[in-house]
Amino acid sequence: MQRQWFVAFEGLDGSGTTTQSKLLAEFLRSEGVAVVLTKEPTEGFVGKRIRAVLRKQATATPLELQQMFVADRREHMGNLVEPALKSGKVVITDRYMFSTLAFGGLGVDMEKLRAMNSAFRVPEMTFIIDVPPDTALDRVHGRLAQSGKRREDAELFEEDGKLERVRANYLRVAKLYPNVHVINGDRKKEEVEMDVRRIVLEKIKL
DSSP states (O other): OOSOEEEEEEESTTSSHHHHHHHHHHHHHHTTOOEEEEESSOSSHHHHHHHHHHTTSSOOOHHHHHHHHHHHHHHHIIIIIHHHHHTTOEEEEESOHHHHHHHHTTTSOHHHHHHHTTTSOOOSEEEEEEOOHHHHHHHHHHHHHHTTOOGGGOOTTOSHHHHHHHHHHHHHHTTTSSSEEEEEOSSOHHHHHHHHHHHHHHHSOO
16 A cells, blocks of 8 residues: 555435445455445444433533534544554444534534634545435434334434534535545445446555
């Protein structure tokens, strides 16, 4: 590898970020590339507190929640991402700081959030998997039904009115940072995967 490669997948809940991050990791590994696949929020202490708030099992103000995301991200980068990149591995994360800007921007000024995250590296590639909010909600509700849960069990941001604004924030963020690719996620996962793979292969020479 000629350089460090940090790749992030972003999008609404139900957009397919987890699926696509896994598919890319599997493809690169099949090509002999050393890959670390990770996600945010993490499974650490702060990450678990974040999940409790998202699941409405605990409360926090919008700013407090985003401060928790920043604290969790600081540990994530220092303990896992930066060491892996320095060792020559490709790191793929399912969500990163653009999620803070897009979701957190509903309750906290976007420029304040950008300042809070300014110390973190910008990925060499960020994929925003773009889907209409109604598609995202259909997928979220389907996932809840499969696990025996109700729509009322949806997480904090999994509501139609909020997701419209989150999507608008993502499209705004895409214009503020380099190396951001907006991918149409309202298709079969295989079609999305091929678009992602094509872009990756243009950048990373295997």
